[in-house]
Amino acid sequence: MSMIVTLKQWAAWAPTVETESEWIKWISAPTMLPKNGSPKLPYVPTIRRRRLSDLGRMVMQVIFNFKDTTDLSSVNSVLASHHGELKTTLELTELLINGDLFSPQKFSHSVHNTASGLFSIEVRNRQPSTALSGGEASFCYGFLEALTMQHRYPEQNTLLVVADESVPACFAPYGRSPEFPYATAFLFDSDLGQEGYRLKLTFTSNTKEVQPMKFPQALMFVRWLLSEDKMVSFLHKRLYWTWEKLSV
Numbered sequence: 001m002s003m004i005v006t007l008k009q010w011a012a013w014a015p016t017v018e019t020e021s022e023w024i025k026w027i028s029a030p031t032m033l034p035k036n037g038s039p040k041l042p043y044v045p046t047i048r049r050r051r052l053s054d055l056g057r058m059v060m061q062v063i064f065n066f067k068d069t070t071d072l073s074s075v076n077s078v079l080a081s082h083h084g085e086l087k088t089t090l091e092l093t094e095l096l097i098n099g100d101l102f103s104p105q106k107f108s109h110s111v112h113n114t115a116s117g118l119f120s121i122e123v124r125n126r127q128p129s130t131a132l133s134g135g136e137a138s139f140c141y142g143f144l145e146a147l148t149m150q151h152r153y154p155e156q157n158t159l160l161v162v163a164d165e166s167v168p169a170c171f172a173p174y175g176r177s178p179e180f181p182y183a184t185a186f187l188f189d190s191d192l193g194q195e196g197y198r199l200k201l202t203f204t205s206n207t208k209e210v211q212p213m214k215f216p217q218a219l220m221f222v223r224w225l226l227s228e229d230k231m232v233s234f235l236h237k238r239l240y241w242t243w244e245k246l247s248v
Contacts, residue, residue, distance in 0.1 A: 002200055002201060002202040002203075003144075003147045003151070003200070003201050004192065004198065004199065004200045004201075004246065005147050005150055005151075005188050005189070005190070005198075005199055005201075006188065006189045006190070006191060006192055006194045006196050006197070006198050006199070007186055007187070007188060007196050007197040007198075007199055007225075008157070008187045008188065008189050008194055008195065008196040009065075009066060009069065009070070009186070009187040009196065010184065010185065010186050010187070010222060010225065011062040011063075011065035011066065011184065011185045012062060012182065012183065012184045012185075012218075012219065012222055013039060013058055013061045013062050013182065013183045013184075014033050014037075014180060014181065014182040014183075014219075015033050015034040015035075015036065015037030015180060015181065016033055016034060016037070017033060018039075018061075023222065023226075024226060027219075027222065027223040027226055027227075030214075030215055030219075030223070032179050032180060033179075033180040033182075034180060035166060035179065035180050035181075036181075037181065038054040038057045038058065038181070039057045039058060039060070039061035041057055041060055041061060041064075043064060043067075044060060044064075044122065048118070048121075048122065051105065051109065051118070052115075052118065053085060053087065053088050053109065053114070054087070054165060054181060055081070055084070055085060055087075055115060055163055055164075055165055055181075055183075056085075056109075056114060056115045056118055058163050058165075058181060058182070058183035059079065059115040059119065059161050059163050059183055060115070060118070060119065060122070061183065062161060062163075062183045062184060062185035063119055063159065063161060063185055065185065066159075066185065066187055070157065070187060072119075072123040072125060072159075073123050073124050073125045073126075073127075074125070074127060074156060074157070075125065075127060075156065075157045075158065075159045075187070076127045076128045076129065076149050076150075076153055076156055076157070076158045076159070077116060077119070077120075077125070077127070077128075077129045077130075077158070077159040077160075077161070078129070078130050078131075078132070078142050078145045078146045078149060078158065078159070078160045078161070079112075079113060079115055079116045079129075079130070079131040079132070079142075079161050079162075079163070080131075080132055080133070080134065080138040080139060080141060080142025080143075080145070080160065080161070080162045080163075081112070081131070081133060081138060081162070081163050081164050082133055082134070082135060082136060082138045082164050082177065083133070083164055083165070083167055083177060084111075084112040084114075084131075084133060085109065085110050085111065085112065085114050086167055086168065086171070087165070087168060088106070088109060088110040088114075089110045090168050090170075090171075091106075092106060092107060092110055112131045112132075112133065113129070113130075113131035115131075115161075115163070116129050116130075116131050127156065128149065128153070130145060130149075132145060134236075135236075136176060136217075136236065137217065137234070137236035137237075137241075138162065138164070138217075139162045139184075139216070139217040139218040139221065139234075140217060140234055140236060140241045142160055142162050143160060143186075143201065143241075144201070145160075146158045146159075146160035146186070146188055147188070147201065150188045150189075150190055151190070154190035155190075157187055157188060157189055158187075158188040159185065159186070159187055159188075160185065160186045160187075160188065161183065161184070161185045161186075162183070162184045162185075162186075162216075162218040163181075163182065163183035163184070164177070164178050164181070164182065164216065165177075165178060165180075165181035165182075166178055166179065166180070166181065178216050182216055182218070182219060184218040184219065184221075184222060197225060197245060198245070198246040198247070199243055199244065199245060199246065200243070200244045200246055201241065201242070201243055202242045202244070203239055203240065203241060203242075204239075204240045204242065205238055205239065205240070206235055206238055206239065206240045213234070217234050220232075220234070221234075221243070224243070230244060230245050231243065231244045231245075
């Protein structure tokens with residue numbers, strides 16, 4: 001099985017690495033980044049900005065990188081995150097355990113699609129949107145969901161956002177999580193003649209054991225985009241996800 005799409009634009013954010021030139025420098029020699037930090041979001045009104053979690057702030061930051069070149073009110077969107085608003089959920093759980101009260105607003109902002117909803121409100125977007133978790137392969141499954149959406153609605157662009165942060169310490173023994181917070185955004189188009197990267201995604205089975213990646217898949221995908229390499233593969237369980245750059 002294979003699918004072809006045009007990737008028009010990308011954006012990424014992590015603590016101390018925000019601009020394209022900073023990402024190019026980091027990608028040339030990836031290192032661990034600070035474990036804490038969130039974007040300032042000066043273009044989001046204060047009353048709405050203070051409602052955003054750190055994850056929500058990162059999502060907004062990468063999306064608004066496209067605001068000068070894309071009508072964000074008309075794009076379809078996919079949010080992929082392994083852990084989503086886990087920190088907010090834990091805060092609410094601790095309040096319940098202690099018998100304390102919490103606001104309905106806080107509760108409504110603990111769901112997996114919180115950032116998607118706040119984005120749609122901010123730019124008045126009423127287009128199809130979905131939020132998913134695909135475990136450690138959330139980037140891969142998010143990419144597949146975005147491609148499926150793009151093929152279903154070829155007249156519109158599809159926006160894929162992948163964001164995650166380290167899990168609270170109490171959850172650390174139970175699974176892997178990023179060493180530092182990050183968010184990436186990718187804008188897709190069905191027109192294969194558009195400027196950008198023309199990409200082909202294929203799937204193959206695998207039975208070999210491999211070591212887990214040190215850095216998030218989404219950031220390694222950006223690294224590949226900016227490299228001269230023609231292909232890149234990510235493995236999740238028994239499935240290889242392979243991307244190939246095609247000539248326009």
